Amino acid sequence: MAATFPYTHYACPCSNLTTLAPSAISVKRASVIPTDTPEDSTFDPHDPRANYSLSPLDRLLFCDECEEIRCQRCYGEEIIHWYCPTCLFEVPSSGVRSDGNRRSRSGEEVEESFILQCHYCDWSSLDIGVHLSKPTKITEQLAKQRKSRVSSKPPAGGAQLFSQDETFANLTTFYKEQLSETGDPQNPYSNSPYSSPNNLARIMSLYGGLSVNALKKTREKPQPMREARGEKEGMLTCSLDNKAADDTLLQSMQDLEWANTTTTEQRHSAPANNVARLVDELWPVATHLRTRKCRRCRFCPQYLSYPDPKLKVSNIRYKIRVLALNHIPRLSIRSLQASYPLSNPAFCIHAADLQQPQPVLQSHITRQYILTIRNPILEPIRITLATPTTTPGRVTSRVTILCPSFTVGAAGDVWDEALSSSTTSMATIPPGNGGRQAAMESLTGRGADESLDRQPEAGKVWERTKNSTSVVLEIVPGALKTVLGIMPKSQKELEEEEWEEGDDVLEIPIYVRAEWEVTEEHDDAGDRKGGKRSVEADGNVKKELAFWCVLGVGRIGEGG
């Protein structure tokens, strides 16, 4: 959970904690969910599983085809291209498949042959006796030399039939076979109901032939994937009997210095280096390529995030980037009684000022908060909010939304805002004021009335700007400890009262529903879906988006 209060976390509709929405949201009463809905339709932020579906706004993407929020589990990542981290040279994917995901360029000339040399410490491949015949295709040349070297050397110790490299190759082949046998999902986007070509073949043979062989095959269940069982399949056995080899190794480790032994990092750099214990035994390994990835919705093959393929240094432009930030109404909460000055972090001079004092909430004392909904889309939306009367979890606090249903204006471009600024400023400044007071108010963003008592009223919106609306929430934090009872508590009851971390955090689950209309020409997603949609008489399409979100208000302090 976020460390600083207040925060807002949004729940992705992927988990079953959030898909069961309240069946009816009453608009007339203040904010009460009908009490006959089952308990698990209310989102409980204290549920240990809730963590998996809540994310802050900056982690969420939005699929505009499915028109739903996508959290980290709902989008898949694919690699677009590979590049070398040092020279930013891009390797096309065909090159990666043939050469492997490592660099394969650049060498240095010695006479007519070439060597690899380090400019920093002057190590060169002559130290291991490797000459290259040409400066290109280095990986290939190195691999060939390695193979010939390894095969010419008799197997050390005699315990292993295959060398390290051969074992690795055997294991890779084995795993590939296992994968194709047990059936991996080929293409998540194909419309075939069969999960793998093997299954398809199996079922076809079921109906295709009635011979004994065909029937036998159908009775066999696909085996689950298994591990390697013998050395032919790539299993590496370690025997403790090999005393002679161990002794020589220990002796050489004693004779040479610490600096000549390999580090774990060096050993893990390549399969060829896994058994190298001394620096002399290491084999040169090309730089690992880095990747750029794109993200796709798991349910429809729509790109959610696609970085600009033209690779430049620190290129952060995106071809496609669909953020939840720009598509869902955003909630934020702040205290009505500004007990501490809310300073803009950009203007803080001292680092200490950045850490705003975290308010400690006191039990049983009513506090009022302002909940602001910001609308990022180009149409005005109608918002309906719902929250249970008492927060779920061990500590029950009472929450009341004074105005659960309202509209929020559309976000326009900067020009619209500038041109219509005169009208909005009129709305927030009390009429009849010109000159200095109006200027002060437009700077501080507050009306003059706020310093006087402006009471929050039920059913009325607190503040309205061009694309955001604020309403008031009344919160009464609950008590941390239960009142001492007369009856002695049984063991079970005592256990239930055990404190868990995070129980004192006051979190409010709110169900947000937004409704808006788009004109038919602008309804791209509807066009793509192609199905019927409810078209109003005047050519508008109704759209709706609903989700749970959790507002973190603060910690409840002792002394309630």
Place this chain on the structure above:
Amino acid sequence: MASRPAPAPKRPSQLPASKPPCNTHPSAIIADKAQITGAHAVEIGENAVIHPWARIRAEGGKVSIGKNSMVYEGATVGTVDGGDVLIGDYVNIETGAVVEAKSVGDGSTVEVNAVIGKGAVLGKWCRVAPLERVEAGEELEDFTVVYGDGQRRVDKTTKEHAEVRELKKVGQEKVVQAMRTLTPNAMAKWAG
């Protein structure tokens, strides 16, 4: 072309109070802004290049620079009170380095901002990586590389392959030639 204000001179005019007795080979190049100070003898070999702002302090003892060697900008060669400093042939003392060693063998390189303490002895074909330190009195064998965070290793490639040494010498000669064309010679100021 944009006009730039003339750079303010960083130091007062160049002639030191005591110009040491310099024995420079006629083919050496010494820049005008180089600083050679001290009372002891200074010997500069054939084809050597002393870059601008290099400092040669012959105050603690004599300083001798070998053939085809270079002392780059901001480098300091020589001790204040520690004795002679002998730089061999084909040696590069790079920018900002401080060399107070007793001797630096042929073919060695002291890289940027490295520090060699008083009385140290560097063998032939050594290499001290940037920002490394060699402590006072320390002796480095031939072909030692000082790198990393004080680590030492033996440069097998140069040690075992004569052709690599030849190539390095040829490389150094080429670099010296290039630097000679770039550095205007003010040897007249220092000679004699």
